[in-house]
Amino acid sequence: MKYYKICTGDIVAVCKGEGEDIQKPGDEVQAFSLSGVTFPKAPPGLPSLRHLQEAGTIRLKEISNPVSNVTSHTAEGKQRDWLSLLLREFDLKYITYAQILEVEYEGHKRRFSVTSISTQQSDLENQEKLVDKLENLSIAAQSKLWVVGWDSSVLISGIDAHEPAPAHKQEIEILAPTSAITAYSTVGGLNKQIQQIRDLLEIPLTRPELFRYFGLKPPRGILLHGPPGTGKTHLARAIASSTKSSVLVINGPELSSAYHGETESKLRDVFRQAREKSPCIVVLDEVDALVPRREEGAGGEVEKRVVATLLTILDGMEEGADGEGRVVVIGTTNRPNAIDPALRRPGRFDREIEIGIPDAEARFSILNVLLSNTPHSISQEQLRAFSSRAHGYVGADLGAVVREAGTIAIKRWLASPDGQKDHNQIPENLTLTLDDLVASMPAVRPSAMRSLFVETPPVRxxxxxxxxxxxxxxxxxxxxxxxxxxxxxxxxxxxxxxxxxxxxxxxxxxxxxxxxxxxxxxxxxxxxxxxxxxxxxxxxxxxxxxxxxxxxxxxxxxxxxxxxxxxxxxxxxxxxxxxxxxxxxxxxxxxxxxxxxxxxxxxxxxxxxxxxxxxxxxxxxxxxxxxxxVGPPDEGARVEILKIRMKTMTVEPNIDIDALARLTDGCSGAEITALCQEAAILTMQMDINAPYVSAKVPVFCK
Missing domain, CATH: 3.40.50.300 (P-loop containing nucleotide triphosphate hydrolases)
Known part of the structure; x- marks a missing residue:
């Protein structure tokens, strides 16, 4: 035992001439044949251990009684991850079928039995389908010794057998495919971007063999960037649901976790699901929150590991002949410079498409989409004229304008006699008008300008x-x-x-x-x-x-x-x-x-x-x-200024404006306005009940 560095409780292989046997502590005296393992070059009297095959995926099944019932999917997923981590860190060098492992979790001992062992990580899908068959097979006919290495992974099938995609129900949204006409009908003003993305996605997803024929690698990712509210997420969801492919929508902040290694595990599971559902589109919303820049001070070690994991996954998508060209990633962000530069190269995010501020024609298209389900009496000419006035408004702003206009229309009807009579009946003539849209614009500022000092000065x-x-x-x-x-x-x-x-x-x-x-x-x-x-x-x-x-x-x-x-x-x-x-x-x-x-x-x-x-x-x-x-006004300009200022004042009817203009020679417009203001104050000093500003005020007589 000292020669082979083994001690009591270890699993040993015993040579008997026809193969090797395994004897576990506490078992009866019997041997399982391992005919595939031999021990060449054995020293005299003792067999020699050789390099055994390394285990890739080790699947376990709990054989002890559960200590508590876990009803939350999130808590259940964390329990499974912690148990997998404990079993992975188990001080074990060799493993075989039907071996019993015992760990302590939350003060209770948990026992697990080895049900299957695979050599490659890619065999996981096949092993999941054959678990039941392997359990029914004779272990004596399947037994073999494996080495537990650093790359070996542990999966527990007893806890989450009822859940095919654990711990991601909240982070991953699966969209049902719809027709292209239905999906794109909800997107307005982005026809150019839609055509670009369709050219990049449809051929790789539907005809990947064409790329293989020319020896080309299909696009792996598209990054949509632009100001907030321009419709990046809406466009990504519409394009994804319009294809016949499976769609996984992942929100970057929801995928992040404070637990060590959990975010990376979730990412790997997402792309594992995407490969299983191939052809598939993965939409990473707010991708800058998931993969920020790895520069000094920009993020911690967790962010760096997540970025490295996503880079590895995107590069690994090129491997595997069955799924090649069948998984595409669409990322959305309004902070493209906050994303790690390693992601913004061909082979990862191959194309970057800007979703900018819509122009007048795009705003017209967006308003048509927003008003498609709203009863209104606005003609196309009126709507086009309104669109040309909504400078700087993005899709989200226009949606807020329509919602505000609808509120104005509802309040107008409720204040009318018909609205006060019957609250349960809505008349057919209740429609949105152009005046409602115009009245709602001051209440909604353009999103890009809200953080600046913006005003709409009512000066003509x-x-x-x-x-x-x-x-x-x-x-x-x-x-x-x-x-x-x-x-x-x-x-x-x-x-x-x-x-x-x-x-x-x-x-x-x-x-x-x-x-x-x-x-x-x-x-x-x-x-x-x-x-x-x-x-x-x-x-x-x-x-x-x-x-x-x-x-x-x-x-x-x-x-x-x-x-x-x-x-x-x-x-x-x-x-x-x-x-x-x-x-x-x-x-x-x-x-x-x-x-x-x-x-x-x-x-x-x-x-x-x-x-x-x-x-x-x-x-x-x-x-x-x-x-x-812009110089001081001449006499004619001073006459105009006095007339404009006195329109809002109550002055004596026979006041001589031309004479006042001659008296104010050399005065600026601000001084003339101050002169009229001072005349009103002096009039109130003379008589607080004066009906008008008298022409005999000393200011006007200078």
């Missing part, structure tokens, strides 16, 4: 007096590209990228920018220059990049930089203390407006009363193309 050009030339230039720069894009394409020119409004304070520069956004109907982002400056290195530049990124996502949009001289100070004029900070912000502005990435759908409107302090690189054509002077 008609409320601004004396700036007809500036208003016309603003219309040409902002409204014409939206209303007449074919004219720009026909003439081969690009619309202006930026407009600079400069002039003395109080001459309606900011009001002009607000009115421009209101009249054009685009999203408006107001940025105050000093608010972007941050004392931490790189934060000011990051804030500038983030503003432009979200403005692009919600395009067409206007970014209004008020007091831009605080951000884009001339590099020659900046002092040594703040020069580096301002230069970084200025460089970010220059790159965003006219850098490698083209600025499309975003117009920059800036205002300042110190144009000499702005860096000259920002004021060249291609960045701030149009530089408009």
């Amino acid at each position: 050009y008609s409320e601004i007096g004396g700036q007809a030339l500036v208003i016309q230039k603003l219309r040409e720069a902002v409204e014409w590209p939206l209303l007449h894009p074919e004219a720009f394409q026909r003439l081969g020119v690009r619309p202006p990228k930026g407009v600079l409004l400069y002039g003395p304070p109080g001459c309606s520069k900011t009001v002009l920018a607000r009115a421009c956004a209101t009249e054009s109907g685009v999203n408006f982002v107001a940025v105050k220059g000093p608010e972007l400056l941050n004392k931490f290195v790189g934060e000011s530049e990051r804030a500038v990049r983030e503003i432009f990124r979200k403005a692009r996502a919600a395009s067409p949009s206007i970014i209004f930089f008020d007091e831009i001289d605080a951000l884009a100070t001339s590099r020659s004029a900046s002092d040594s203390d703040t020069g580096s900070s301002h230069e970084g912000v200025l460089t970010s502005l220059l790159n965003e407006m006219d850098g490698v990435q083209e600025l499309v759908g975003v117009t920059v409107v800036a205002a300042t009363n110190r144009p000499d302090a702005i860096d000259s690189a920002l004021m060249r054509p291609g960045r701030l193309d149009r530089i408009l002077y």
Whole structure:
């Protein structure tokens, strides 16, 4: 025993000339023939052990009475995993059929019997089908000795025999296949993306032999990325359910687990199910939560192991002739840069398809889908016009708009006499109207713009007096590209990228920018220059990049930089203390407006009363193309301003506006507005019950 390093209780092979026998402690004196194992080169008087075959999958069955009844699938799965781990760590070098293993779990001893042993991991499917047959066979005729190695796995069939796919009912959703027409009818505005994905999926899943004929590897994965609410998950589910393949939908966060090795085990089980159900599509929703970047500080050891496991699984999908080309992975995320770069290469995620912000035509298609089951009285022309006004709205936003409009229609009917009479009967003429859609838009902001300072200023050009030339230039720069894009394409020119409004304070520069956004109907982002400056290195530049990124996502949009001289100070004029900070912000502005990435759908409107302090690189054509002077109003402009201001005031009927315009020579628009305000205050001081502002107020008599 010392020579072979064995002790009491070990399993030993005894040579008897015709083969080898196994004798277990406590058994009667008998031997099981192992004719396939021989012991060559035995020393005199003693047999010599040889290298036995390593066990791949060891299947056990519990023969002891269960200590408790486990009703929860999750608890049952954890019990099975813990028992498998305990048995896997069992100090055992050799194993054979019918061997009894005993472990202690939660204070109770559990006994398991070996029912089957396979050599390869791929034999698992066949072993599951033959478990019952193996149990009925004679062990004496099947006995053989195996080596328990590091790659040996342990499965327990007694606990989860009733559950074919354990512990994943909540994480995995199986979709029933439907026809392509039915599935795609619920997706609007993504026809181009649908065609791309169908070209990538349908042939590999239906005719994989064509790829093998040409010696090509079919696509293994597709990554759908884009802003939130654009329909990535909805598109993945629709395409998956439209094929005749099996579909497994996995939510990345739900698959994650705090237990050591449990997430990796779930991943392997998911793809094992996919191979069993081949052809199959696996949809990994929010894949960035499952496989984040493995850079330092980006995640812990658990995340790194999960990423490595998924990489191994995706590479291993190419092996096996039976299932080759029959399993495809679709990942969805709104943070593609948060995914580990190793996944974003051909052979894993072969193609990356962006699901961007829908344009006017796509919004029209989405609204048609959303209103298909809603009674409405909106014509196609009205719906198309409404779609062209919903700039920056994604599919989820439009769904919220329709839901809000439906609520308005319901409240309108409930407030009517018919709605108050009978609450149990719904009239047939209760429909959604265009006014309901328009009224619901202010309550729903575009998703991409909610984290920014966004406002819809209710200012019109008609409320601004004396700036007809500036208003016309603003219309040409902002409204014409939206209303007449074919004219720009026909003439081969690009619309202006930026407009600079400069002039003395109080001459309606900011009001002009607000009115421009209101009249054009685009999203408006107001940025105050000093608010972007941050004392931490790189934060000011990051804030500038983030503003432009979200403005692009919600395009067409206007970014209004008020007091831009605080951000884009001339590099020659900046002092040594703040020069580096301002230069970084200025460089970010220059790159965003006219850098490698083209600025499309975003117009920059800036205002300042110190144009000499702005860096000259920002004021060249291609960045701030149009530089408009907004000066003090002349006499005719002052007449317009006084008329506009007095429309909302109660003034003496015979007041001479022309005389007031002559008296206010040299005043700005803000000073004229303040003059009218002061006249009203003085009138109240003279007589709090005055019916109107008198023309004899001292302010008007100066």
